Amino acid sequence: QVQLVESGGGLVQAGGSLRLSCAASGRSVTSYIMGWFRQAPGKEREFVAGINRRGDSAYYTDSVKGRFTISRDNAKNTVYLQMNSLKFEDTAVYYCAADLGVVFTRAPSRYDYWGQGTQVTVSS
Numbered sequence: 654q655v656q657l658v659e660s661g662g663g664l665v666q667a668g669g670s671l672r673l674s675c676a677a678s679g680r681s682v683t684s685y686i687m688g689w690f691r692q693a694p695g696k697e698r699e700f701v702a703g704i705n706r707r708g709d710s711a712y713y714t715d716s717v718k719g720r721f722t723i724s725r726d727n728a729k730n731t732v733y734l735q736m737n738s739l740k741f742e743d744t745a746v747y748y749c750a751a752d753l754g755v756v757f758t759r760a761p762s763r764y765d766y767w768g769q770g771t772q773v774t775v776s777s
Contacts, residue, residue: 655680655766657749662771665739669775673734675749675768686752687725687732690761691745691773698748700759702734712757716742741777746770 661673673689688703702723703712711723722735732749750764758764 657768659749659768659771662773664774670737675732677730688750689734690748693745739775744775
Protein backbone atom coordinates (compact mmCIF):
# COMPACT_ATOMS: atom_id res chain seq x y z
CA GLN A 654 0.00 0.00 0.00
CA VAL A 655 1.23 3.49 -0.79
CA GLN A 656 0.53 6.78 0.98
CA LEU A 657 0.42 9.94 -1.10
CA VAL A 658 0.88 13.50 0.15
CA GLU A 659 0.42 16.49 -2.14
CA SER A 660 2.01 19.88 -1.62
CA GLY A 661 2.68 23.06 -3.54
CA GLY A 662 -0.79 24.48 -3.91
CA GLY A 663 -1.62 28.08 -3.16
CA LEU A 664 -2.98 31.35 -4.46
CA VAL A 665 -1.56 32.67 -7.72
CA GLN A 666 -2.55 35.33 -10.22
CA ALA A 667 -3.72 34.37 -13.68
CA GLY A 668 -0.72 33.76 -15.91
CA GLY A 669 1.40 32.58 -13.01
CA SER A 670 2.91 29.20 -12.24
CA LEU A 671 2.85 26.59 -9.51
CA ARG A 672 4.53 23.22 -9.12
CA LEU A 673 2.65 20.53 -7.27
CA SER A 674 4.47 17.63 -5.68
CA CYS A 675 3.14 14.23 -4.70
CA ALA A 676 5.40 12.42 -2.26
CA ALA A 677 4.85 8.71 -1.92
CA SER A 678 5.72 6.47 1.00
CA GLY A 679 5.20 2.85 1.86
CA ARG A 680 5.85 1.56 -1.62
CA SER A 681 7.79 2.68 -4.66
CA VAL A 682 5.92 4.81 -7.18
CA THR A 683 7.44 2.61 -9.88
CA SER A 684 4.71 0.13 -9.00
CA TYR A 685 2.03 2.53 -10.20
CA ILE A 686 0.69 4.50 -13.05
CA MET A 687 0.34 7.98 -11.53
CA GLY A 688 -2.25 10.64 -12.19
CA TRP A 689 -3.28 14.13 -11.21
CA PHE A 690 -6.95 14.97 -10.91
CA ARG A 691 -8.83 18.07 -9.84
CA GLN A 692 -12.21 18.90 -8.43
CA ALA A 693 -13.79 22.33 -8.46
CA PRO A 694 -16.76 23.20 -6.22
CA GLY A 695 -19.96 21.68 -7.54
CA LYS A 696 -18.16 19.69 -10.21
CA GLU A 697 -17.06 16.11 -10.59
CA ARG A 698 -13.46 15.08 -10.14
CA GLU A 699 -11.72 15.22 -13.50
CA PHE A 700 -8.52 13.86 -14.98
CA VAL A 701 -5.74 16.39 -15.52
CA ALA A 702 -2.55 14.47 -16.33
CA GLY A 703 -1.07 11.00 -16.07
CA ILE A 704 2.26 9.28 -16.50
CA ASN A 705 3.30 5.69 -16.98
CA ARG A 706 5.62 3.73 -14.72
CA ARG A 707 8.78 4.43 -16.70
CA GLY A 708 7.96 8.10 -17.06
CA ASP A 709 8.30 8.09 -20.83
CA SER A 710 4.63 8.51 -21.68
CA ALA A 711 2.45 11.35 -20.43
CA TYR A 712 -1.21 12.11 -20.97
CA TYR A 713 -3.15 15.35 -20.56
CA THR A 714 -6.65 16.61 -20.71
CA ASP A 715 -7.09 19.00 -23.62
CA SER A 716 -7.58 22.10 -21.49
CA VAL A 717 -4.10 21.86 -19.96
CA LYS A 718 -2.04 20.67 -22.94
CA GLY A 719 0.90 22.98 -23.54
CA ARG A 720 0.56 24.54 -20.08
CA PHE A 721 0.97 21.65 -17.61
CA THR A 722 3.72 19.06 -17.44
CA ILE A 723 3.66 15.88 -15.40
CA SER A 724 6.90 14.22 -14.43
CA ARG A 725 8.16 11.66 -11.98
CA ASP A 726 11.40 11.20 -10.07
CA ASN A 727 11.40 7.55 -9.13
CA ALA A 728 14.56 7.97 -7.08
CA LYS A 729 12.76 10.52 -4.89
CA ASN A 730 9.50 8.57 -5.04
CA THR A 731 7.76 11.77 -6.11
CA VAL A 732 5.52 12.89 -8.94
CA TYR A 733 5.24 16.51 -10.03
CA LEU A 734 2.79 18.68 -11.89
CA GLN A 735 4.28 21.87 -13.29
CA MET A 736 1.49 24.30 -14.04
CA ASN A 737 2.22 27.36 -16.17
CA SER A 738 0.00 30.07 -17.64
CA LEU A 739 -2.60 29.36 -15.02
CA LYS A 740 -6.17 30.41 -15.68
CA PHE A 741 -9.05 31.19 -13.35
CA GLU A 742 -10.74 27.98 -14.48
CA ASP A 743 -7.82 25.94 -13.16
CA THR A 744 -8.97 26.74 -9.64
CA ALA A 745 -9.69 23.45 -7.85
CA VAL A 746 -8.46 20.98 -5.31
CA TYR A 747 -5.77 18.91 -6.99
CA TYR A 748 -5.33 15.25 -6.10
CA CYS A 749 -2.55 12.82 -6.78
CA ALA A 750 -3.54 9.19 -7.40
CA ALA A 751 -1.88 5.84 -7.98
CA ASP A 752 -3.15 3.03 -10.19
CA LEU A 753 -1.98 -0.58 -9.96
CA GLY A 754 -3.47 -1.37 -13.33
CA VAL A 755 -1.57 -2.32 -16.45
CA VAL A 756 -3.19 0.02 -18.95
CA PHE A 757 -3.37 3.77 -18.49
CA THR A 758 -6.82 5.14 -17.73
CA ARG A 759 -8.30 8.58 -17.14
CA ALA A 760 -11.15 7.24 -15.02
CA PRO A 761 -10.86 8.25 -11.36
CA SER A 762 -12.68 5.11 -10.27
CA ARG A 763 -9.83 2.97 -11.56
CA TYR A 764 -7.20 4.54 -9.31
CA ASP A 765 -6.43 2.66 -6.15
CA TYR A 766 -4.85 5.24 -3.83
CA TRP A 767 -5.40 8.96 -3.36
CA GLY A 768 -3.78 11.82 -1.55
CA GLN A 769 -5.68 14.33 0.56
CA GLY A 770 -5.53 17.07 -2.06
CA THR A 771 -4.02 20.53 -2.28
CA GLN A 772 -5.93 23.72 -3.07
CA VAL A 773 -4.99 25.76 -6.13
CA THR A 774 -6.66 29.14 -6.43
CA VAL A 775 -6.08 31.33 -9.47
CA SER A 776 -7.19 34.93 -9.19
CA SER A 777 -8.36 36.68 -12.34
